[in-house]
Amino acid sequence: MLCDNCKERDAVVHLTRIVDNAVTQLHLCEKCAAAKGVETTLSVPQHPLGDILQAVQQQASATSEDAAACAFCGATARDFRATGRLGCPHCYDAMEQSLRELLRRLHGSSRHVGQRYDAPVAHMVDKPDTLHDLRDRLRRAIDGEQFELAAELRDRIKALETEPV
Amino acid sequence: MSEPRPGLDLSLLPDGGVRWLDASGPNSDVVISTRIRLARNVSGYAFTGRAREGERLRMLAQVRDALSAVPSLSGSLLLRLEDLPLVDRQLLHERHLVSKELAGLDPQHPVRSGAAVFLGEGVGLLVNEEDHLRLQALRSGFAVAQAFDGVTRLDRELGGQVPYAFHREFGYLTACPTNAGTGLRASVLIHLPGLVLTKEIGKVLAGLQQMGLTYRGLYGEGSEVVGNFFQLSNQTTLGRSEEELQDLLVRVVRHVIEREEEARRVLVRDAGYIIEDKLWRAYGTLRYARSLTFDEAMNYLSGVRLAVGLKLITGLSVYTLNKLLIFAQSAHLAHLEGKVLTDSETNLARARYVRQVLLSEGSGVE
Numbered sequence: 301m302l303c304d305n306c307k308e309r310d311a312v313v314h315l316t317r318i319v320d321n322a323v324t325q326l327h328l329c330e331k332c333a334a335a336k337g338v339e340t341t342l343s344v345p346q347h348p349l350g351d352i353l354q355a356v357q358q359q360a361s362a363t364s365e366d367a368a369a370c371a372f373c374g375a376t377a378r379d380f381r382a383t384g385r386l387g388c389p390h391c392y393d394a395m396e397q398s399l400r401e402l403l404r405r406l407h408g409s410s411r412h413v414g415q416r417y418d419a420p421v422a423h424m425v426d427k428p429d430t431l432h433d434l435r436d437r438l439r440r441a442i443d444g445e446q447f448e449l450a451a452e453l454r455d456r457i458k459a460l461e462t463e464p465v
Numbered sequence: 466m467s468e469p470r471p472g473l474d475l476s477l478l479p480d481g482g483v484r485w486l487d488a489s490g491p492n493s494d495v496v497i498s499t500r501i502r503l504a505r506n507v508s509g510y511a512f513t514g515r516a517r518e519g520e521r522l523r524m525l526a527q528v529r530d531a532l533s534a535v536p537s538l539s540g541s542l543l544l545r546l547e548d549l550p551l552v553d554r555q556l557l558h559e560r561h562l563v564s565k566e567l568a569g570l571d572p573q574h575p576v577r578s579g580a581a582v583f584l585g586e587g588v589g590l591l592v593n594e595e596d597h598l599r600l601q602a603l604r605s606g607f608a609v610a611q612a613f614d615g616v617t618r619l620d621r622e623l624g625g626q627v628p629y630a631f632h633r634e635f636g637y638l639t640a641c642p643t644n645a646g647t648g649l650r651a652s653v654l655i656h657l658p659g660l661v662l663t664k665e666i667g668k669v670l671a672g673l674q675q676m677g678l679t680y681r682g683l684y685g686e687g688s689e690v691v692g693n694f695f696q697l698s699n700q701t702t703l704g705r706s707e708e709e710l711q712d713l714l715v716r717v718v719r720h721v722i723e724r725e726e727e728a729r730r731v732l733v734r735d736a737g738y739i740i741e742d743k744l745w746r747a748y749g750t751l752r753y754a755r756s757l758t759f760d761e762a763m764n765y766l767s768g769v770r771l772a773v774g775l776k777l778i779t780g781l782s783v784y785t786l787n788k789l790l791i792f793a794q795s796a797h798l799a800h801l802e803g804k805v806l807t808d809s810e811t812n813l814a815r816a817r818y819v820r821q822v823l824l825s826e827g828s829g830v831e
Contacts, residue, residue: 328467373492373511385595389630389638392645403642405637409704411635414647419508419628436517 303329303379370394374446431460473544473553473800483560484495484587484792488783494774495722497654497694497787501612503620504599504639504648504702508630512640513577513593521579523591531626532583543586546576554806555796557582561603567594570791587781588619596648598623599688607722609651609715613707634701646703654683655721658693659728662740669724670695676717677701682798683763686768692763695789697721730811733775744772750818756812762793762819786825793819 303311304327311327338431369376377395386392392399403410434457441450486497510516510524517716532538546554546568554568554576562584569576583590590669591599602615630638636646642649660666670680682690697718699710732740747768751757757765769788772778791797798814799806806814 308512337535357547366599373515376514381668383514385640386638386642387515389506389508392635394637399635400643407646407701407703411634412646412703414636414706417624417629417631417637419631420625421552430737432519432523436520437511439517440511440515458544465748 301327303327303332305332306330318416368394369441369444369446371449371450374444374449376440377444379444431457434460473549473556476524476629479533483791484602485605486784486787487605488603488787490608490611490803492722493606494783495656496607496658496727497605497790498561499604499606499608499612499651499653500601501609501616501649501651502599503598503616504637504644504650505600505620505624506630506638506640507597508628510597510804513579513595513639514591514640514809518578521577524597525579525592527582528590528623528627531623534626535622536617537583537588537615537622538583538590541583541590544582544584545721546580546582547578552796552799556800559791559796561791561796562589564589564594564599567591567599577784585619588615590619590623592682595645598627607653607718609711609718613651613711617707625668646701647705647707647710649707649710650698651711652696652716653696654694654696655718655725656692656694656767656769656770657721657725659725659732660721661693663728663731665724665728669721673697673717673721674700677713678717679696683731692769692790694768696764699816729771729775741772741777744768744775744777748772748778748823754816755821757813757816757819758810758812759794762815763790766793781823781826785822789819789822792822 301311303309309331312330313328313333319381352393368389369396372390374385375391376392377398380391380395381384382443386395393455400410434453438453439449441447441453485606489496490496490499506512507527510520513521516524529543531822532541544557546557546563549557551570554563555570557563558565558568558570563582563631565571566574567576567580569580577593579593581730583592590598591601602619602620604615605614622743634636634667637648639645640646657666657669660669667789673680677700678697680690681696681698683692683694683696699714702710705713740756747765750760751765751769754761764788766786769778769781770783773783775788792801795806795813795815796810796820798811800815801818802810815820
């Protein structure tokens with residue numbers, strides 16, 4: 301059902317209003333509901349799994365992100381929708397916008413307020429890619445038909461292989 | 466080819482992996498155990514589900530190398546799950562030491578290469594689960610702070626050796642966004658027969674969901690509630706600190722315990738002899754049955770546990786009942802019998818085992 305207000309997005313908030321003994325129903329999307337100052341209950345999910353799948357489905361409209369693959373693991377937003385799982389830590393940056401929204405829906409917040417973490421000093425600089433890692437990533441990119449990424453990885457492997465030891 | 470016989474030497478497990486069963490913790494008549502787990506991933510690797518075999522093995526090797534500098538896991542036992550027969554993996558799962566996913570018990574998702582568990586005293590580290598690392602601490606009874614201390618120490622030590630994937634805004638990064646942020650899931654395994662019998666349970670469960678907690682069965686996500694055993698845990702992991710998440714669980718569970726105790730008082734007051742008859746029948750069935758399914762055993766055990774809590778049955782310890790809860794499961798029975806059992810053989814073995822335990826450890830029953 302579409303939102304009564306914007307007629308674009310799905311209605312997720314259903315209001316029953318009684319004015320002069322007449323009952324009217326108002327169906328709003330989350331954005332329009334928020335604009336009208338209506339508190340939504342989405343921040344307290346009743347069934348986490350159902351909610352995540354629903355929220356992931358609702359992001360289907362973000363088609364521009366679908367094609368873009370994470371430069372590290374080659375996962376796409378479409379992969380995420382199919383499995384409910386991200387491909388690697390870098391996916392959080394690759395899909396930052398939509399993830400922020402999803403996290404807000406799932407947890408009622410998208411900002412970590414707990415313990416901070418600093419990686420051990422020896423690992424502060426990214427470890428150089430090993431041939432093993434790059435080959436694994438290349439195979440994954442090919443499996444996922446991420447050919448642009450595959451070409452880049454192939455070049456990096458070639459460069460590493462020809463590097464003087 | 467026949468299924469390999471159970472071969473895991475349980476004496477190798479530090480404290481048998483089941484010290485949390487000993488009923489020594491607070492409120493252990495109602496709360497069997499407290500578990501806190503932290504989901505962590507190592508930066509520089511694809512998450513387990515997307516990683517290729519070589520990446521998973523290198524990740525495991527990196528963690529193993531780092532453990533020499535992690536006192537919490539010094540002298541820990543490493544089990545490579547891919548090397549174990551199904552029945553042994555199932556046994557570890559029955560002891561709540563590995564998840565169903567890591568043990569590869571789902572026929573759709575067989576055990577993956579690189580799946581491993583390190584078991585120390587009261588703490589464990591699962592490797593190549595849905596997340597690279599799942600750190601967990603299990604304690605007897607309602608002991609959230611103690612479990613948290615154990616797992617936090619392990620986390621600090623390990624995180625100082627292995628670089629975790631951490632994001633300035635989203636916190637610890639996890640394969641599933643439902644675990645991001647703190648990655649902390651604190652849960653208690655609690656027995657609520659009073660609330661079930663007085664039909665108050667629906668209200669209580671709805672209430673705790675409104676408070677941000679969720680419930681599951683004996684074995685966490687996807688498992689059925691049997692024998693009135695519920696696993697209560699925090700639903701969200703992001704936007705609240707580790708301390709706030711613990712406080713929430715403690716506050717709500719304390720309230721649930723009070724409601725359960727009140728329900729038990731009401732049962733005794735309003736339906737004394739009916740309840741007494743029902744619970745003694747449960748004891749009689751366990752004591753004399755010749756075949757018991759898992760669900761039957763759990764339901765009768767629940768009755769006997771309530772009877773012990775109400776002091777209707779004396780001479781039986783909560784520890785004995787906890788032991789039955791774990792050891793009367795099929796992989797444990799297969800170990801006891803030294804062979805893989807069919808379903809009907811399992812039911813016969815279960816009844817035999819329960820009878821023996823109640824006879825030898827419950828002799829004070831009038």
